[in-house]
Amino acid sequence: MSPIGPITHVVIHYSATYPDQNLTAADIDRMHRARTPPFRCIGYHLFIRRDGSVETGRTETEQGAHVIGQNAGKIGICWAGGLERDSGAHVGVNNMAPTQEESLIRLIRDLRERYPGAKVVGHRDLAPTQCPGFDVIPWWAEIERAQAEALAGADQPTPAAWLARVWRTASRVLGRT
Numbered sequence: 001m002s003p004i005g006p007i008t009h010v011v012i013h014y015s016a017t018y019p020d021q022n023l024t025a026a027d028i029d030r031m032h033r034a035r036t037p038p039f040r041c042i043g044y045h046l047f048i049r050r051d052g053s054v055e056t057g058r059t060e061t062e063q064g065a066h067v068i069g070q071n072a073g074k075i076g077i078c079w080a081g082g083l084e085r086d087s088g089a090h091v092g093v094n095n096m097a098p099t100q101e102e103s104l105i106r107l108i109r110d111l112r113e114r115y116p117g118a119k120v121v122g123h124r125d126l127a128p129t130q131c132p133g134f135d136v137i138p139w140w141a142e143i144e145r146a147q148a149e150a151l152a153g154a155d156q157p158t159p160a161a162w163l164a165r166v167w168r169t170a171s172r173v174l175g176r177t
C-alpha cells in the first residue's frame, strides 16, 4: 500500500448504481477486487449507503484508487446511486437521498476541519466522467456560505437548525424544491 501523502482534495463519487440497489462498502470491495487489473481492495476511503449510513473503505493514511493517475493526496468519498432505471446505465444523475447528502456534508465538514486546505471537488472536475452526477464545487461553496452566514447570525443556531438551513441551501443549488 502507498501512503496518501499530504491531503489536498476531497473527491466526491457516485457508485453508478440504481437507488433500489442496497449497495454496501463490502459490495464495492468485491467489485473493485474483480476489476481488470484488480484493485487490492475497495478504492474509496468512505462510502455512504442509501440509508445515509457511512462505511469505511481504505484508511485515510493509505492512497486510494478512485481518480486514475491522481490518487496522491486525495480522499475519496462515494455515495450509493447515480443511475435511474428510466434513463439507464449511461446517464449519471444526482439522486442522493436526503440522509445521504446530510452524511456527505458531515463527512466533508469533518475532513475539512482536519485538513483545512483540502479542496472539495467531484470526480468529473479531475477526469472525463459524469461522476458524481452534479457540480460539487458550487454546491460546496453554497454550503460554506450558508454555514458562515448561520455562524455570523446573532441567533446561534442549534446543530439541527444549522443543518436544516444548509440542507435548504443545498437543495436549492441542486435544483430540488
Ligand SMILES: [Zn+2]
Pocket: 012, 013, 014, 066, 123, 129, 131, 132
Ligand atoms: Zn468517480
